Amino acid sequence: MKSLDQEDTVILNLTQHGYIQGVKIRAQQQQKPSPNISDNASSDVTLAHYFGGVRYALPPSQRWRMAQPLPSDYSYGTKEQPGKCNGRAVTSPQPFADDEGSSEDCFQCNIWTPSGGCPVGGWPVVFYIHGGFLQQGSPNDINPSRLLGETSLKCVIVAPVYRLAVLGFLSSRELIEDATARGEPCGNQGFWDQRTALEWTKKYAHYFGGDDSNITVMGYSAGSYSVFYQLAHDLDLSQEQSIIRQAVMFSNGPGVQPKLEFEVQKQFDALLTALKIPLDASSSEKLEQLSRVPPRELIEASVKTKYHQYRPWDDGKFMPTTLFSDIDNGSFARRMIERNVRLINGECRDEHFVYSTWYTPQNSLQSLRERLEADYPQRACDALINLYYPDGQLPGDCTDWQDAFGRVYADMQVHMLERGFVNALAQHGAGHLVYRYRIEYRVKCVTLPPEWGVAHSSDLAMWLWGDGAQLEEDEKHIVRTALIEPLTDFVNGSDMVRWGTSRGSIQEVRRLQPDGQVGIWQDAGDLWHKGLEVWNAMRKARHTPEDAARL
Incomplete structure (x- = not known):
């Protein structure tokens, strides 16, 4: 979490689960008064209540295993000694970060609630998943306090920590064997962590004044990508097990069908080689040696391999192997319609600038190809190279191959695949459930280089009402009208969302x-x-279920 301005203690009674201690988040004195009274937040005005580092699960017995839901008799603390939840959540060990405040036991969440009285039935709940390519980040990186205190959006916001990178998305034949012996799924640990936190939110939301029957799952970037998979998982469950009522995908689409077992095995073997663990050792010996590697050493070795991006695999458990076929044949859309699950999905105009800086390839087509293989299945990479660079030459609108990578990666993560996805939903009757947007405006508090324009993540300062900084007065009117008011309608579950597009017209975009x-x-x-x-x-490059079984 970003800096707290002034703190007062808040004690919350979780009945049989004990007590926790949070803080009141207060506003800084604004330099210029606003004609809108609600904007005149002075230093003694409470914006929100904050509870940081609230545990949602117990750690597994060993790396890469499933986190354990809290037992029914779990207690956070007593009335006299409440659990201290007034700071930052523990973060998952990750690349490009020091180890201070991180732990493999990172199963915590940060929670913000409005400061006013709770309405009958409770506030709506937003389950917010942070971004960072699934390789880095934490809920400490966001600050929605002003959003809750200065706008019409009044909701409980729950933001979980989940395992990242090699600790959150490693899989292999050896790990599958270990998980199968225990009756557990293997791989996609980060997604399972998110789901465990979502189930905790469903159970505990009412203690924070939340309405557990109105939960919106929301995320930015890799968090948005996670929202897609959480929605897919939720739709594949029974109505009784379903939690998600609405979904918000900021700047990401569904991506491509994840890698198969034989492809993630290559990544696992490359990691073993980097750590000098013999490939001819037994499965149990490999896992035993891996479990003893300190997390920092494990992470540093993992990012030096050819397959340095750790992403989900097509496990058939968290996600069905037919997921992308279900999107194309209408099964996904029919389940959305049956449960009336609505979706916001959109983009920034200049997404590619940020992507062109993430593990940048060398200045050649071959290096770009190898960089894509760190993220995507081989068949998808083949299709991309043939489609984007049919003559093997640098496209005329690209300055170099690093720029070319940023553009194709932005297309894959956001621009193109989100269009294919929403088109498939519309073709099967779910277009009326989709609200699309495009951001071409930038507020002044964004710290990205000005020449990047409206790049990936530059709109977070608008969706989160400054995200710890302050919007200027003229910007507040624009952002409130353009984004926050319709988002409030959506999160509240209103039938009348102030979006402006025609119902079911999937090519109409709020811009x-x-x-x-x-x-x-x-x-x-x-x-x-x-x-x-x-x-x-x-679609043509996807492995079929029969391919998966054969490979």
């Missing part, structure tokens, strides 16, 4: 324009057609 005006954009040009072309190329 925040460079001048701050809101317009409805008809997404029917080159971007739309290219999106469908890329989606179809990825």
